[in-house]
Amino acid sequence: MASGEHEYHVSVEWIGNQGSGTSGYREYGRNHEIRVEGKPTIPGSADPAFRGDAARWNPEDLLVASASACHKLWYLHLCAEAGVVVEQYRDDAVGTMIDTAGEGRFTRIVLRPQVTIRSGGNADLVTLAQALHHAAHEKCYIANSVNFPIECEPVVDVVEA
Structure with missing residues (x-):
C-alpha cells in the first residue's frame, strides 16, 4: 500500500x-x-430542502456515500x-444532519453493511468477518477525518462453498 501524502484534484463548476446570477436567493x-x-461527470445540486434538484447528487449524499464506500473498500481488503x-456486500447507510437557522452539521452516519461470505469450514469465520468491520472502521480514511461518529451495524450471512 502506498504511504505518504496524496492529493485529489476535483473541479466543481456551477x-x-x-440569467441574473445570484441577484436573489x-x-x-x-x-x-x-x-x-x-472519470464520468457527476451531476450535483443542493438537497431539495435547500432548493436543489432531487435528481442530482447533493453534498450530503456524497458524504454518506464516501463513508460507506471507504469502509467497504477497507473491509474487502x-x-x-x-x-x-x-460473495456479496451491500450497505444501506444513513446520515443524519441537523440544520439550525442555516447552520447545519452531520451528527452521525450509520453504516448497515449486509455481507455474504463463503463458508470455509471454520466455525469462527462469522466472528472473524464481524471483527473485520471494526478493523475496517479503524482504518477508514473518511471515518478518521470527520468530527462526528460513524457507527457500523453489520450483518454477516454465510453461503456454502
Whole structure:
C-alpha cells in the first residue's frame, strides 16, 4: 500500500446561472457538475430542502456515500488478507444532519453493511468477518477525518462453498 501524502484534484463548476446570477436567493439554480479528469461527470445540486434538484447528487449524499464506500473498500481488503471470501456486500447507510437557522452539521452516519461470505469450514469465520468491520472502521480514511461518529451495524450471512 502506498504511504505518504496524496492529493485529489476535483473541479466543481456551477451551472445554475439562470440569467441574473445570484441577484436573489430564488433567482439562481443550485446545479453543478463535479469532474475529475478521466472519470464520468457527476451531476450535483443542493438537497431539495435547500432548493436543489432531487435528481442530482447533493453534498450530503456524497458524504454518506464516501463513508460507506471507504469502509467497504477497507473491509474487502482486510477480508482478502484474512482469508474471508466475500460473495456479496451491500450497505444501506444513513446520515443524519441537523440544520439550525442555516447552520447545519452531520451528527452521525450509520453504516448497515449486509455481507455474504463463503463458508470455509471454520466455525469462527462469522466472528472473524464481524471483527473485520471494526478493523475496517479503524482504518477508514473518511471515518478518521470527520468530527462526528460513524457507527457500523453489520450483518454477516454465510453461503456454502
